[in-house]
Amino acid sequence: MSHIHIDVENVSFGYEKGKEILKDISFHAGENDSIGLVGANGVGKSTLLKLLVGLNMNFSGSIRVEEIPVEQKTLSLVREKIGYVFQDSDSQLFMSTAYEDIAFAPRNYGFSEQEVEHRVENALKMTGIAHLKDKHIYKMSGGEKKLVSIATILSMTPDIILMDEPSIALDPKNRRNLICILNSFEHLKIIASHDLDMILDTCKRTILMRDGKIICDRPTEEILSNRRLLEENSLELPLCMQGFSI
Secondary structure, eight states: OOSSOEEEEEEEEOSBTTBOSEEEEEEEEOTTOEEEEEOSTTSSHHHHHHHHTTSSOOOEEEEEETTEEOOGGGHHHHHHHEEEEOSSGGGTOOSSBHHHHHHHHHHHTTOOHHHHHHHHHHHHHHHTOGGGTTOBGGGSOHHHHHHHHHHHHHTTOOSEEEEESTTTTOOHHHHHHHHHHHHHOOSEEEEEOSOHHHHHHHOSEEEEEETTEEEEEEEHHHHHTOHHHHHHTTOOOOGGGGTOOO
16 A cells, blocks of 8 residues: 555544534545545535544544544644645735745745745746745735645645645636646645536546535546436536536
8 A cells, every 4th residue: 555545434523512514434545546525515525624634633433644543642743744725715824925824834844944945936836826926915816815825735745635625716727727736746635626627627536425424436527427416416517517618
């Protein structure tokens, strides 16, 4: 087995006792997996991603990231492996400029300033936002903030990428840029999104959730071309399968 993987076994979680949001979730994600996490609002997609990176604890069952159990005492090790992009960029950006936000993690891990600069410049180039380098975060559009958020994780060259609704607020050009970034990432990625066309373009495998459970885990095209299955779960066919161009 590759060292890059996530194993989730019989995981259940609720914010309140007796009210489970996730119910007996199990799956394996390997090094080369590109996984779309789909389902209607409130089925637990975002909550599951937060569990994988240790933002929500007190779950039952087992989560292992590269054989490291997700526990309070191992969170720093787990987070060295995973780059996580929040749905709300304002939850992720807290420095004054794009450069300072992207440089924060490499500096925090003790890299030399020369290495920090190299990582920041590379992340800015990968996301196509070099022109935003010195722009203040509070002056940015929602789409610009999203791209800076993505750059913050790329600066740490993670083994695993988790993204929660990454295409929200992106214009068509930057959405295409995001798809190129995701397709160039060579390791494990899990993307929760309502943008099913983006999932179709970036993920070979899709996990469909309903009422806190996994109800389907199959090749992406098989799930996203099944109109009846999607409609039963309050979803629609990707626009490209309805005859629209994206």
